[in-house]
Amino acid sequence: MVKLDAKIPQGPLAEKWTNYKAHQNLVNPSNKRRLDIIVVGTGLAGASAAASFGEMGFNVKVFGIHDSPRRAHSIAAQGGINAAKNYPNDGDSVYRLFYDTIKGGDYRAREANVYRLAEVSNNIIDQCVAQGVPFAREYGGLLDNRSFGGAQVSRTFYARGQTGQQLLLGAYSALSKEIKKGSVKMFTRREMLELVVIEGRARGIIVRDLITGKIERHSAHAVVLATGGYGNVFFLSTNAMASNGSAAWKVYKKGAFFGNPSFTQIHPTCIPVHGDYQSKLTLMSESLRNDGRIWVPKHKEDAEKIRKGELKPTQIPEDRRDYYLERRYPAFGNLVPRDVASRAAKERCDAGYGIGSTGLAVYLDFEDAIKRLGKHVIEARYGNLFQMYEKIVDENPYETPMMIYPAVHYTMGGIWVDYELQTTIPGLFAAGEANFSDHGANRLGASALMQGLSDGYFVLPYTIQNYLADQIRVPRFETNLPEFEEAEKAAKERIEKLLAINGTETVDTFHRRLGLIMWDLVGMSRKKEDLEKAITMIQELRKEFWKNVKVPGKNEMVNPELEKAIRVADYLELGELMARDALVREESCGGHFREEYQTEDGEALRDDKNFTYVSAWEYTGEDKEPKLNKEPLVFEFIEVKQRNYK
């Protein structure tokens, strides 16, 4: 096994980041001009990193798959962003945000990283306000906060139900400023196909122009991946249609380790699945759990009548309702973390109490909140979410409870990185959801935005300098080097191979089938036999894909089917790695629930003795079993306990 060095700085927890910054290497202004950085992705992490690098004086090239950097999927985050400001004076602190995040992640994240995240959270809010991000405010003119799952304080800053949009537009504005200045060059509608490694270091990328199909080579002194998560391996998820895991998968195959691939977040409050033509699922923000109460009928006969359409939820009296989260978790109630809320919903539905036509839904009810606060307050807080719900379901949530069910939302797993956010390939960094991140086995609500912006604005601008400091004498790389030739050739061959199959099934058909395998066998609840079965089924599906997929058209054109085929080919490999990781982790922790390992009352049962580690998978070759490396997690500063939200 390779010994993984997380490069955690020495010293007390609260001083590690300060110590790091005090002793790291820097690059002087005239040398910065001679160094190039590639950033792939323009979401919160990518846009904030690229803008910050540009401001510092580096030459930056940014790549995005959309027509504009503003369309990255960070834009869809609704509820908010956490910070330890303690403006409401309710007992918050950097330590408490750190503690809640470690605990929420079920003790499977690094202490030092999470502490740094909590530490810079306050800088993020300052930065965004200075950019003109219109956060919600109180009548006195100061910032408003609300609460989110897994916390007993109100530390979430928000901009109506569009926090992700406003934060991304803030980062996009900073990026636009740097593009105008000339320090950053933006390449839109480009998809990364390969990483170029020269003498063991990341030195460039191969991209496809999604309009012309032209394959391009780009070189740099360092490469940052900020390409988001891989939740779309499930086909149905709350991710955008184009969100994909291919860049991460390509660097894994070039030698970057993949951390905790099985750690997937299933979000409890999404609009339920309704038909086989469905293309994606829609999230209803966790912030709704501040005022909404989750319930199912207490009696099966009521649930049955509801499913048949014979009874309406509003006709069920209070004493025939089961507010199961309030019943099971009185201390946190409807605000338990996401993994706990999702499993509890599944438990009720599996037991026969589910509602909706499929029986795979529970109610999220605002009746009490509307009575208590008035409709106008609920409208001001969640108006756009209620409208979104009504458009999709065709029911008015002010009058009848919302129907919700868990759906794939976020991947805690991702490219393994050390404290500097550097991968196991020197010169390749990963930020935001693309790295295996600071969220352990479960991410708390409103922490993804925090991590994306922390990585991009406040971590990478320091740590990348520490790497580039000894690169100042390295001249710019020509793109006619053999390593570029080879990488481009590999990318082209793959595309030609896909186009030449000319089978009978569409890309989406394969993607849907993979999604079903993943959801049924590698989803909310997992067990040994299922995972073994999943691995075999995915392998077979992958073979079938390469024999029978139909990709129309050619490379030299706008070809969305080809784009999808390239991504699905990678999902068919990544899905298998997820199942493998879930199989070897013989414990339940956070979003990873193994049926064999649970407490008597059905809570996740960790095995700290054997599994307090990050799994870091190493690619060993086509159709060969990957190798598992372990980074032990050492808890020096907090006591590891069973999570208790009761």
Place this chain on the structure above:
Amino acid sequence: MDLTLKIWRQASAGEKGKLVDYQVQNISSEASFLEMLDVLNERLVREGEDPVAFDHDCREGICGACSLYINGRPHGPDKGITTCQLHMRRFKDGETIVIEPWRAKPFPVIKDLMVDRSAFDEIIQAGGYVSINTGGVPDANAIPIPKRDADTAMDAAACIGCGACVAACKNASAMLFVSAKVSQFAVLPQGKIEARERVQNMVAKMDELGFGNCTNTYACEAECPKEISVSHIARMNREYLSAKLVSQIE
């Protein structure tokens, strides 16, 4: 439900396009409009035909990528939503639906229903930001802002940059888009420092890119999926005039 679709097909920017008829059958009224197009495309692929290209991504009305002109209206018949939020229950069985791309000179067609909206990015680059760098900013609560102003800024900032305002306007004017950004910063103390330069630079860029003038038809407001108010255009006009005046005096 069964439908007849008349869809604009155009192989590339340089080639001529035309409306082509397609029949789709057994579409669920619960499906979204884009899911209906997915069904058509899946069939076209199976039949060896070129599927219809259109921009889309989040499918929840926030990324601003989708951009279809449906029966003569940007984002279709419903008010306050994007194409991806439009559902088939809004149409009748047997109906004919005409689907076209945004039509505006500054948004050239790339293929079929996809258009190039990079002009919007260029306008933002001309001044749609506060020129501060990362770090060294004051504490967030050191800049108190009246709730009313913060709310107005948020109303303006809700713009998703989809371009429906331009597509709806007979002059292909981008005034609603530009004014939303100008307005967001004009009402916030953070934006006041560069307000004069911002409005002048963004308007100049808008004109340079070939967007038309505003003749107050308010089609933009009527079709905006985020229901952004034309009052922001009025604010931008005031900002612009006073900026010009002051720069002349100076």
